Amino acid sequence: MDSREATATLSALVRVGVAEAIGAGGGRAYRLADALDRRADAAEHVPERARSTSKPRIRGARAANAAAVREVLERGPATLAELATATALSSRQVHYALQLLREQGSVVIAGGRGTYTVYRLTGNAAQA
Secondary structure, rough: HHHHHHHHHHHHHHHHHOEEEEOHHHOOEEOOOOOOOEEEHHHHHHHHHHHHHOOOOOHHHHHHHHHHHHHHOOOEEEEEHHHHHHOOOOOOOOHHHHHHHHHOOEEEEOOOOOOHOOOEOHHHHHOO
């Protein structure tokens, strides 16, 4: 959302009484109004793109990422960075996938520390 959209959204909230504008021009600030009995009415006036800014979570993405990480580990031990490169996942996604695989007992730490931690499949997971 750029500053013009933000200003328009805040102005709409002021018009319906949910927010109050304090000051003028570039120094204007906004705060919630003391009386918020019209919150439901305000929602109708807020543009759709301003209502939700978070990305929807994709159910099962963690399991799918874990499957991709497991596939790479079937070729041999690897670090988090190597797994991220091989799977085209972010390091955070690989971290969560490894966490899931470790909870399942499929992956163990083979050695190293920090950035150089090496992960490998357990004996049972490698045969499955």
